[in-house]
Amino acid sequence: MDILRDHNWVLSVGTFLPLAGVLVMLFIPKAEEQLQKAVALxxxxxTLGVGVYTLTLFNYDRAGEMQFVAQTNWISVIKSTYYIGLDGISLPLYILSMVITVLVMIYSWDHIPSPGNPKAFLILMLVLQTGMAxxxxxxxxxxFFVFxxxxxxxxxFMIGVWGGENRQYASLKFFLYTMFGSALMLVAFLALFFKTGAESFAIPYLVENGGAIAKNTQVWIFAGMFIGFAVKVPMFPFHTWLPDAHTQAPTQGSVILAAVLLKLGTYGFIRIAIPMLPDAAREWAPYIxxxxxxxxxxxxxxxxxxTDMKRLIAFSSxxxxGFVMLGISTLTSFGMNAAVFGMVAHGLITGMLFFVAGSVKDRYHTLEIARLGGLLKQVPHLAWILGFCVMASLGLPGLAGFWGEFPAILSAYSPLSGLSEVTFRVYMVIAAMGTVLAAAYLLWLFQRIAFGEPKPEFGGHTSDSHDGHDHAGHDDAHHSDIHDVTVYEWVAWTPLLIAIVLFGVMPNLLFKLIDPAVAAIVTQIGG
Amino acid sequence: MLSTLFAAADWVSPAVDYHAIAPEIIVAVGICVVLLADLFIADRSKWLLSTVAGFTLLGAFIPVLTLGLSDEGTRSLFDGRYVIDDFSIVLKGLFLLSAYVIVLLSTTHIEEGDYYQGEYWVLMLSSILGMLMMTSSRDLVSIFVALEFLSIPAYMLAAWRKRDAKSNEAGVKYFLLGVFASAVLLYGMSLLYGVANSTLLSDLASEMSGQLTSIRVLAVVFVVVGFAFKVSAVPFHTWAPDTYEGAPTPVTAFLSVASKAAGFVALVTVLYVAVPGASDVWQPLIWVLAALTMTVGNVMALRQTNIVRMLAYSSIAQGGFILMPLAVAAEGNSSAAVLRSVVTYLIVYAATNLGMFGIILAVSRKTRSGEVASFGGLFSYAPGIGALATIFLASLAGIPPLGGWIGKFSAFQAVLEAGTTWGYVLAVIGAVNSVIAFGYYGNVMREMWMRPVPNGDTSAIATPAPIKLALGITGLATLALGILPGVALHFGDIAVFSSAFGG
Incomplete structure (x- = not known):
């Protein structure tokens, strides 16, 4: 235990370091934009450095246990403590949030969305990082609730201030949906607290004692949590905030939203709802x-x-x-492994897709699929990266997306004993058809955007000449922005691209981490 | 000669613990000093009065501290009719500190407004003295005296801008409905006295239990309804929006924080000390009041375009959240948690709401407008004030990690601790309402962050030093209470009555 208890500062430092940066930035005048960006980066x-250090300290042979555990008094009156720790499920997501923040910061170096004010933008992003980690x-x-x-x-604010035309509507919708979910979630947390004897809010304690609650009560408590987490995932029919939020958010916001924020919901299911309320989980599983x-x-x-590229990517989320949740709903170790892997893979791939969409928007000032075309001719590198991400997203074996999707479908073949096999096999068939549709919409997207000739309004087929004199009458301003991938974009994207390949070729890097932790959870539900 | 006189009289002067009532004495002395000084000092030195008022409050806070630190425990005066227990000490501290912040908020406004400064401070201090008395009163008569003592100066303060029709309307409405409420309350109290033949709350407690006769039920209902006016619970809230909008803004801050808190103190005292046995009567009543107050307050707030009016409805809705746990106060062993949540909520609500009024005062000095739209683009030209305002609004909406969340949280906790079906239903109503509330708090945030500046006037806001100080205090308190909620909860936890079913 001593080894695990040592270094228990790393998590706190890794989580709160961004706030130290915020404090520094508050004292730098708004006009010093480069300095602001530098401090934020x-x-x-x-923070990522601390994260990497955490990776080196992590005991991979005991990934199923909580490590770097720290516990001190926080709100003793209500028996809540500052209690943190990290296992094989948390670790990849924790690091993912740090990586994404760094990459988004790099991308922001020359992509601060209108109306500017990098100080506020970057401060918000750092606060966001603390919350996610x-x-x-x-x-x-x-x-957990506070974070x-x-x-x-x-x-x-990121969506509402720096977003697209419909930003105010989208940001409010995002907020109200999530807040509605979390209000009910809080009520469910409290009910769980009292039903387990009002002893502690510690997750391990509740996991141990939640199973003793009567089944009917469990089902109700689960319902509260389900709404909270399902809104965040988002699951059908609570998903309607997502396309609006994604479409209107600035690129950075979309990337963080897709890559990390959605995972808070699925993570909540795996870490909290299912292990704490096993009877309810079995009851709810078919519906989930x-x-x-x-x-x-x-x-x-x-x-x-x-018809809009960003909205399409949002719906693909x-x-x-859905695949992630299908994996979770089987309540098997196999399905949950797939789900956690799927969470990471989706974070990398969809994050990358949103980056590309943002860059397309920067160049063409539109994301309307019908107006785009011939990207391969005009901006070949960008188009190839898009192609790569599309392949990864549709679950091509050898890339990360495959290991989230395929095992999730497979896991539905044999759900936890006690769940109806027929039902889940039907789900499996439907989900498999979903992959065909995924291939269809992604390839069709790529075909419409990347193939063919560039549209006349964006300068026809001239890929290297950026001058618009030949096309008088068209929007010259648009045309002059069209250029291939910039240095900042390369720096921000390369790590993601490498990770997609790496996890695709060597999925065991992750499964090795996830499996013991998932196994610990599955034993709770008797799997 | 004198000694024979004393010997002859069968009346004995009660032993008075002067340490125990030192805060009240200091404020009373302060009132006299301000009143007298006002007569003799020149107009240009009237600013001294606000300083005296401020120092009086801080001075009165010192004995509150020493009382809080002393080991003597409960100090009971006048046959238990005036009690200094942990509950009263915590709330005295809250009232004095809130009042100090209100003094800071008022100073510039009163100086610049060409109003009678001396009288303003005298009335303000008198009202605060009434609140201090309220925290310790354990007798129907002293509760009523304290209530009138804090209310009557407040009626006059509401009508302070006497050449302004709206301010007059504010004062008159507040006065008429206030005395009406007092009458209802008094009627209830007279029934209580008739039943128990005593005005001492602890005597009432033994009388008001078991099977209740209809007269006892009526008495409790009248008392609760009387207080419901004071805390502007729906459907007895109709005075609040007009009064809040018409009164001078610092007075509105005073009414919506201190005066409202005093109403809750009185209500809680009576429920916990006098009529805990009648919980079958008042629990359902408060359940309905709480559900209505939250919902109607929120829905009406959504429609407001004037920020003070919006905050008026918001404070009605917040009042519903404070009432919410009281609806299950006698279920199981939830009474301690309920009292804790009420006090905790009052603490964080005071810090946050005063801060928001500070923001309104600061912004309206520039914009000369009370419309929500006048906050347009605030963040772009006054990022400091914009960020602070965001903190206060988010805290009012109950978003962690800002103070307000711990108030909401402890309210939910108390309601759920009771474990009754009605408790769960109320908690869900509360949860839905906390989402609705974001609609209007978020609307102000949207104005500040996402809308253009009206008239394109982006000149800086010149915030006077006292308001800056007030914003600093409330802003820090809002943040600190949210990140270290143990502090507020601790005070809520120790604030128990010396003799009640919660203690």
Whole structure:
């Protein structure tokens, strides 16, 4: 135990370091934009540094246990403590949040969205980072709740201030949906607290004692948590905030939203709802599975109907998170492994897709699929990266997306004993059809955007000449922005691209981490 | 000669613990000093009065501290009719500190407004003295005296801008409905006295239990309704929006924080000390009041375009959250948690709401407008004030990690601890309401962050030093209470009555 208890400062430092950066930035005048960016980037890098250090200290042979555990008094009156720790499920997500923040900071170096004000933008992003990292390490429900909510306001402002035309509507919708979910979730947390004897909010304690609650009560408590987490995932039919939020958010916001924030919901299911309320989980599993497959098909059909590239990617998120939830709903070790892997893979791939969409928007000032075309000719590198991400997203073996999707479908073949095999096999077939649809909408997207000749309004087929004199009458301003991938973009994207390949070729890097931790959870539900 | 006189009289002067009532004495002395000084000092030195008022409050805070630190425990005066227990000490501290912040908020406004400064401070201090008395009163008569003592100066303060029709309307409405409420309350109290033949709350407690006769039920209902007016619970809230909008803004801050808190103190005292046995009567009543207050307050707040009016409805809705746990106060062993949540909520609500009023005062000095739209683009030209305002609004909406969340949280906790179906239903109503509330708090945030500046006037806001100090105090308190919620909860936890079913 001593080894595990040593170094228990790393998580706190890794989580709160961004706030130190915020403090520094508050004292730098708004006009010093480069300095602001530098401080923010250095803070994010330092945070990632602490994260990498955590990776080196992590005991991989005991990934199923909580490590770097720290516990001190926080709100003793209500028996809530500052209790943190990290296991094989938390670790990849914790590091993912740090990596994404750094990459987004790099991308922001020359992509501060209108109306500017990098100081506020970057401060919000750092606060967001603290909230995301904190959620993944919390071992106390109240602490979890605080971090879970901490991400709300920064994201609300990020969408509402720096977003697209419909930003105010989208940001409010995002906020109200999430807040509605978390209000009911809080009530459920409290009910759970009292039903387990009002002893402690510690997650391990509640996991140990939650199973003793009467089944009917469990089902109700689970319902509260389900709404809280399902809104965040988002599962059908709570998903309607997502396309709006994604479409209107600035690129950075979309990336963080897709890569990390959606995972807070699925993480909540795996870490909190299911192990604490095993009876309810078994009761709810078929319905969760049903909503998951509806999400897969509905998301895919939604994608086929979209005319906006970003909105299409947003709907594809609904479908992909459906696979994750399907894996979770089987309540088996196999399914949950797939789900956690799927969470990471979706974070990397969809984050990358949103980066590309943002860059397309920067160049063409539109994301309307019908107006785009011939990217391969005009901006070949960008188009190839898009192609790569599309392949990864549709689950091509050899890339990370495959290991989230395929095992999730497979796991539905044999769900936890006691769950109806027939039901889940039907889900499996439907989900498998979903992958076909996924291939359809993604390839069709790529075909329409990347193939063919560039549209006349964007300068026809001239790929290297950026001058628009030949096309008088068209929008010259648009045309002059069209250029291939910049240095900042390369720096921000390369790590993601490498990770997608790496985890695709060597999925064991992750499964080795996830499996013991998942096994510990599955034993709770008798699997 | 004198000694024979004393010997002859059968009346004995009660032993008075001067340490125990030192805060009240200091404020009373302060009132006299301000009143007298006002007569003799020149107009240009009237600013001294606000300083005296401020120092009086801080001075009165010292004995509150020493009382809190002393080991003597409960000090009971006048046959238990005036009690200094932990509950009263914590709330005296809250009232004095809130009042100090209100003095800071008022100073510039009163100086610049060409109003009678001396009288303003005298009335303000008198009202605060009434609140201090309220925290210790354990007798129907002293509760009523304290209530009138804090209310009557407040009626006059509401009508302070006497050439302004709206301010007059504010004062008159507040006065008429206030005395009406007092009458209802008095009627209830007279029934209580008739039943128990005593005005001492602890005597009432033994009388008001078991099977209740209809007269006892009526008495409790009248008392609760009387206080419901004071805390502006729906459907007895109709005076609040007009009064809040018409009164001078610092007075509105005073009414919506201190005066409201005093109403809750009185309500809680009576429920916990006098009529805990009648919980079958008042629990359902408060359940309905709480559900209505939260919902109606929120829904009406959504429609407001004037920020003070919006905050008026918001404070009605917040009042619903404070009432919420009281609806299950006698279920199981939840009474301690309920009292804790009420006090905790009052503490964080005071810090946050005063801060928001500070923001309104600061911004309206520039914009000369009370419309929500006048906050347009605030963040772009006054990022400091914009960020602070965001903190206060988010705290009012109950978003962690800002103070307000711990108030909401402890309210939910108390309601759920009771474990009754009605408790769960109320908790869900509360949860839905806390989401609705974001609609209007978020609307102000949206104005500040996402809308253009009206008229394009981006000149800086010149915030006077006292308001800056007030914003600093409330801002720090809001943040600190949210990140270290143990502090507020601790005070809520120790604030128990010396003799009640919660203690």
């Amino acid at each position: 250095i803070t994010a890098l330092a 904190g959620t993944f390490i919390s071992q106390d429900l109240i602490l 879970f909510e901490l991400v709300l306001l920064p994201m609300y 599975g049903l909503l998951a497959v509806i999400g897969i098909i509905y998301g895919a059909l939604g994608c086929l109907a979209q 609904v479908a992909h998170m």
